[in-house]
Structures are given as C-alpha cells and as structure tokens.
Amino acid sequence: MNDTSSDQIKLNDIMFKALDHAVFSIKDNNETLIPFSLTEDVSGKRTLTRFVADRIEIGVEEGKKKIEALKDEIHRYALAYDGYLTLEGRRWEALFVEAGDKIAEAGLLLCQRYTRKKGWFKKGIEPVGNPALVGKPVSRIK
Secondary structure, three states, X not given: OXXXXXXXXXXXXXXXXXXXXXXXXXXXXXXXXXXXXXEEOOOOOEEEEEOOOOOHHHHHHHHHHHHXXXXXXXXXXXXXXXXXXXXXXXXXXXXXXXXXXOOOOEOXXXXXXXXXXXXXXXXXXXXXXXXXXXXXXXXXXX
C-alpha cells in the first residue's frame, strides 16, 4: 500500500522539475545559475520566474520575497539557486531547491552537488552523487 499523498507527489514533482531545470541550465557552460522560482497555482498552471541581480544572494532574497508575496495565489513553489555545501570537511558547489506548499508546515530543501568540468574544450558541470534532502524549512506560503 502506498502512503504517499497526491499533494506530496505534486510537491516532489515541482521540486525535481526545478532541480532538472537548474542542472540543464548550467550543464553545458561555466556560468552560475540565475536563481529562479517555479510556482504552481490551484489549477496546476506553472510559472517560471528568474531573479537577475548583481549577486546571487540578492536574487535568492528577491525570489523568497516574491514567493511570500504570492502566497494567496499559489499552491506550491520551488526556488532554485546556486550555492555551497560542506560535507565531511569538503566544500562543494551545489544547486539547492527549496520547495513548499499550502498543506505542510515544513517545506523541503534539496541539494545536488556538482563539479566543474576542466579543460580547454570542456565546459559545464558534472553532477556528483544523488540529490539529497538537506533541510526542512518552514513553507513560505503556509
């Protein structure tokens, strides 16, 4: 018997769609990911919004504020950004996806480590390992 609710499945879907889009966006170049959100309204319509700023941190904060401002209009969200994760004493470049919905108090914070390809003709990133759940932040739209 499957105990996974439809809402959990939909939250996982938007979270992994955002992670796939994040990886795809920088896979073949050496650029840093421009933070973006993927939001879904009650009818299931999804909207992608990028947050271009001078610094990644500013773009991430703009994304968080925008999601919170839309809390009455959206049913679930994912916010993707580039950052760093320290694991067992090693600092990794990583893509993060924070996701949440109106149902659960806590959201999910997913992380995908990566390395940059090295060489004159090699550009882009190479994911390392599997995505991992690294936190459960409070949902921004609850």
